[in-house]
Amino acid sequence: MTVLFTVLSLSVLATVLAGLVSLADFRLNNYGVCTIDINDGSRRFEVKGGSSLLSTLASQKVFIPSACGGKATCGLCKVTMLESVGPILPTEEPYISEKEREAGVRLACQVKVKQDLKIKIPEELFNIKQYRTRVAEIVQLTHDIKQFRFELLEPKTIDFKAGQYIQIDSKPYDKVREAVSRAYSISSVPSEKNIVELIIRLVPGGICTTFMHEHVSEGDEITFAGPFGDFYLRDGADELIFIAGGSGLAPIRSLVLDILEKNLDKKMKFFFGAVRRRDLYYVDFFQELERKYSNFEYIPALSGAAPEDEWEGETGLITDVVARHVPDGVNRQAYLCGSPGMINACVNVLTKIGFDRSAIFFDEF
Ligand SMILES: Cc1cc2nc3c(=O)[nH]c(=O)nc-3n(C[C@H](O)[C@H](O)[C@H](O)COP(=O)(O)OP(=O)(O)OC[C@H]3O[C@@H](n4cnc5c(N)ncnc54)[C@H](O)[C@@H]3O)c2cc1C
Incomplete structure (x- = not known):
């Protein structure tokens, strides 16, 4: 009996306190x-x-x-x-x-x-706008990476610098009640003003990537804001070293295509680091660019190639591969995009080779 009375009293007290907190919150948070x-x-x-x-x-x-x-x-x-x-x-x-x-x-x-x-x-x-878009195409690039192509509905065109990113708004789904906003680098070229392409890697348990991978279909409407960011081409340097891993390929693709399209007088080396062959994507695409443009070189490398990968290309950590191919930092800039671990390791190697810290640019995610 005493136990029942105590439980009841505590419940009543908790309800009264909760009411008082709500009232205080309403009054205190009314900032007009x-x-x-x-x-x-x-x-x-x-x-x-x-x-x-x-x-x-x-x-x-x-x-x-x-x-x-x-x-x-x-x-x-x-x-x-x-x-x-x-x-x-x-x-x-x-x-x-x-x-x-x-x-x-x-x-x-x-x-x-x-x-x-x-x-x-x-x-x-002030130039950043919110865009209403339609998902025009979704392509599965690897086991955990998808490419999304968005057609801009309103406004119909976007101006951005290659390397910049937009912020997608997710919508509530399943048990996820909140809508979140997440950054994704644009992988398409600035000259294609009516479309935006993104490369999104599924993060297990991630709110926005689960939404994009499992709850978005071709034809759906999505909003995003942009463009944001200061990861874009800077003046100077005759040769550009691009290094990417995972979905970090996105802004690099935009930069490479933009430079080739504008016919800029730059030599380019693009290093892409992956673990296994199944983590590589756009290989044919970049090999085709390599064949077409003498100033572009593509160097994919696997750090954990297994015999069944039948891999004949570069192997080892991307830092070692870069060190083998890049003699020094003279007249060179480096643009890196990938995980914080990869970026840190690459910055260390590049500065050891002789790159000035001010000639290394990166976006990490
Ligand atoms: C400038 C910039 C550009 C980017 N460009 C790209 C790009 O081109 N492509 C790309 O794929 N990504 C990109 N990203 C990363 C992207 O913005 C997101 O951070 C990423 O996709 C994860 O978002 P998410 O909502 O799915 O994950 P989140 O929900 O933010 O979760 C991230 C991690 O936290 C864990 N987590 C979430 N909630 C909890 C919790 N309650 N308790 C414990 N752990 C939790 C998740 O399991 C997951 O591991 C970029 C980031 C930046 C900053």
């Missing part, structure tokens, strides 16, 4: 209408307070880069607060340097709109 001023009046709008700065800006069609969809795990959504909004949060600390902290830089996903805000963002972010 707040004004957001961007770049000293370049854009100014009134919004309902209470949401993150990242999502509030997106609701006004101002898209800040964010690869993790607001979880403070990518550190991309930096904005400069021109007036203080309180101390930096522990979740932001790993991504904000001392210099940035002094300049008022914050992660837009961690700042809640509770008052009028004055912020500064790079002007080019």
Whole structure:
């Protein structure tokens, strides 16, 4: 009897407390209408307070880069607060340097709109648009990588630099209630303005990749925002070294095709590292380019080739393969895309060979 009474009392207490928390939340989080001023009046709008700065800006069609969809795990959504909004949060600390902290830089996903805000963002972010698209084609490239071709419906064309990325919006599916936004590098050429191609690797348990691989079909409508990113061709250097692994091939494909199409006077070596033959894709495509263009060389390499792979090409870690083919960093730039581990190892090897750190560019994912 005493046990029953205690359980009942605790349940009632918990219900009352939950009610009080909801009431307090409703009252405290009612921030009313707040004004957001961007770049000293370049854009100014009134919004309902209470949401993150990242999502509030997106609701006004101002898209800040964010690869993790607001979880403070990518550190991309930096904005400069021109007036203080309180101390930096522990979740932001790993991504904000001392210099940035002094300049008022914050992660837009961690700042809640509770008052009028004055912020500064790079002007080019005003050019980022949200696109409504139709999935025109899906191609299975390997056991875990698919290529998606999107036809742009509204707006009908996109301007981007080869190497940049867009952010796809997923939709709720199965037990996943949330819609997330994730970054994917464009693998098609900028001259094809009405289409965008992406190469997406299925991440086991990943929200957006499971959505794209298992819940999207040809003909479906998908939205994305873009273009974002500063992984694009820089001036200087006669020879370009491209190194990629997995879906990191995407921006490299766009860069190579763009350079060939524009007939730029550059020599190119493209190293693609995979474990087994089944992880290679676009082999025929790049071999065909190699045959057609004397300034382009394609070097796929397997790090774990088995006899049944019947592989006669390069073997070993991609870093060793690069070291065998690239004598020094003189008049060369390197563009890398792949996992953080691969990028770190390649940067180490390239700097040892003699590349200046300022001649190495990368996007890691
Ligand atoms: C600039 C840039 C460009 C990119 N370009 C590409 C590209 O061209 N192609 C490409 O394939 N990818 C690309 N990415 C990576 C991409 O943005 C996504 O990070 C990736 O596809 C995973 O997204 P997801 O939603 O499927 O996974 P998420 O849901 O974000 O999960 C990622 C990992 O976390 C694990 N996880 C998720 N939730 C939990 C949890 N609650 N507890 C424990 N673990 C959890 C998942 O199992 C998974 O291993 C790029 C990233 C960046 C930053």
